[in-house]
Amino acid sequence: MQSSRSATKSSRLRHSGDALAHSLSATAWRDALEMRSADPTVAVALRVGLATLITLVGGGLLGYGEVAGFAALGALCSAFARYEPYPRLAAKVICVGLGLVAYTAFGAALGALGLSMWLQIALLSVAAGMSYLLLTVFEITGPGPVILIFAAAGAAGFADDADDVGLVTIAAVIGALVGWAIALLPALYHPHAPARIAVARALAAVSALETGGETALPAAHAAIARAREVIALGTTRRMDSHTHELLALVDAAESVVHSGSHDTHRARLDDFARLEGELRKVRRDIAIPRVDATGAPVVDRPENFVRTGMRRLTGRATTIGVGRITLASLLAGWFAEAAGLQHPLWATMGAMAALQGANYRHTVQRAIQRLLGNVGGALIAAVLLVLDLGYWPLVLAIVLFQTVTEMVVTRNYAFASVFVTTMALLLTGLGAKLGPDIAISRVADTLIGVVIGVIVAALTIAHGDRHHLAR
Template identity: 60%
Template sequence: MHDAPAIARDRNRLQHSRRALAHSVSPAAWRRTLEFRRADPTVAIAVRVGRAGAIVLVVGGLLGRTEIAGFAALGSLAAAFLRYEPYPRLARKLAGVAALIVAYTALGAALGVAAAPIWSQVVLVSAGAGIAYWLVLVFGITGPGPVVMIFAAAGAAGFAGTWADAASVTVASALGGLVGWLVAMAPALSHPHSPSRVAVARALAAVSATEQQGAESVPAAQAAIDRARETIALTPKRRVDEHVHELAALLDVAEDTLTDQEPGRSRRDDFARLEAELRKVRSDLRTPRTKTPGSPPVTVPAPDHLRAAKDKALWFSASRVGLASLIAGTFAVAVGLDHPLWATLGAIATLQGVNYGHAVQRAIQRLLGNAAGALLAAALISADLRYWPIVAVIVVCQMGAELTVTRNYAVASTFVTAMALLLTTIGHPGGTDIAAARVGDTLVGVVVGVILAALTIRPDDRHHLPSAA
């Protein structure tokens, strides 16, 4: 006898997946890819990423090691992660990110030296993608995600033919990671309060937004205040000064405003002014106070990574990424694409979406951005530029990606794709056909990612439906 409720649930899930797939080709989904979101200013982050990349590429060129300079640049991309973390936490997490990039570079290099069949490379790299994604989720690593690690592995697999090659690319990646870490941590010496200032600015913006968005936005604003308090609490004791107390007092004012039914226009205007000031590199602003400066210290609990590691939802997400990478890579091999490991990147990037609607948006934007970036890279490759002009373009692309990634992922993907293709050809030039290969592999990856996301969509995920838009 059939279980009627189970049959009904299966039918509802199938209908939900079918509607989700239909959304991926709807005009509304494609229109959303053109939207530019309001985002936090990212000039400082863009400069630090560009500076890290420029240092390693210039040093590689001066030393005459242009063939491995690209791997050093990939290591330096550690500086693109964890943009809002307080410095004590950033130091630990960023070291872990750099170590991951180095480890995946070494893995790819070992596969190349072993002349592993492409099928086994796809299997191992796909497993590595799932593991990297799981680590990113467990340790709360924000930023580009595991695509950087997988791209490093794919590049090293194609480059390393001997153990000497494997050693050189691994060392280059490690040195690049060290440079990325140093560049990201350098502002801790001159501007130690920058993370706290940005966190408070974001909290003020969230509180101000409640005036237009209503009561439903209050929990998000309170969460922003809590995050800002946590960031301030992580300020090293030797760095706690009057300005830190001012920032804590300003959060008290913001929390009072959040619970005050009639806060008054003047306080909202103060928030708008102070938000702009807090994003500048200054420490002399004066904050309005309603309480005594120096709120009681906030106790920051240690992250429970062990508990997160046992979270079944995280295991499911990581397994889904690994499976999508495996399917995309296998299909790319089966149809004879030149760089099947690149197909995994499109699948990974798609499944990093926070919900199905976001995943579809990322998939479309990545495809459009890859096409535009491939055209740009093809034009530059055909121009037969020498090493130094290519370095300049790569640094500009790194900075462009960081400036636009939180505003429009398609534009950011344009810069990322051009940068990736130029890094691939730097030191050992290739033809423009590599650009077309990138688009083909990306198409495979995003299609697989969208289909798998639709088939595994959560029953409560309805962000893609018109009523939830």
């Protein structure tokens, strides 16, 4: 029995050691710069940029420029759940907006109470774990829970009394309302957009059956199921003709998968590639060629996401994820505070951002990307802060960087981190006078955060997590 436990412990240490070695490998750093294909992002990016612009311009015109950044953070709820059908998007964006308001108020309360930085780090680390839990179990995709902690950390640094708490909370509420309205704006003029994107993904997954390897078939089944779900969630009691066409395309894709014939795959490949391209366009005048379907379309409405999320609250994988993020955030923040760094909560955010990876390989990739992006973004922000541009030029720069972030984030997180870091530092500069030395602090805090995040991930890696070894 003793020898069995020793062997297990030795195996675990070797697995963790191999994981740490992977973080220093050339493969890991090369993967961090890989550009991926992505769904349409320009329209989403412009909407997020518009929401940010409205809040910052409104705050400046009303004489509340010092808290306009918190309204802009509230408006970032528009960046979440970007490809969800509109009824579900409305509900999820409300949840994120409420979360941003709550975390802003919570952080401001910590600052107003005058709590020590050690205690603030501890409380915000627990809050980091909770934000990860809620966004994960309810499957709310987007920038991730780090945005909530950034809002809380910024509010903690700003608020000195109860009036400040009320001011930043109201700003976050206004921003969240603007973000929610802007996120739902396309429902008025392009109601089929989420369903079209989901069907395009299904067609792409089926087209990849010839070259995608052993994972291609499960991916195709999952994409088809997702397309049906999105269509169902966005469908009213009476389906229009375009919805029937989309369902017919899904039926056609499913028939190719079930045929199991390579000849069938090749015969439909060109058709699916052409239809996929048409579906991804956002213009209303694009007509999808009619595809004959057998029988009447069947749309089963999925279960409410809140109900399914509640059942996942106590899942083992989720619980482990919450514990890892809480621990890594705490250690990173306390280490940065002990080292005398100016903004230790940024180290907390660096750790939790890295640990949002789906597996260890993805965690290392995100850690490298965040570090590289923070270095580049901090340098750009330092130059702009030295120029002392004033409020309105900073507003234009923030909106530009936020918009570009949304355009590239699904393609490469490192490049997105360059722009989001610049935007975040400029937002911070709206409420407080910052010098170029802030760039050094940002990079140092981020380095501490991602290193501790990767170490915690390696020490707690699951036995079956071997994606990094396979590569």
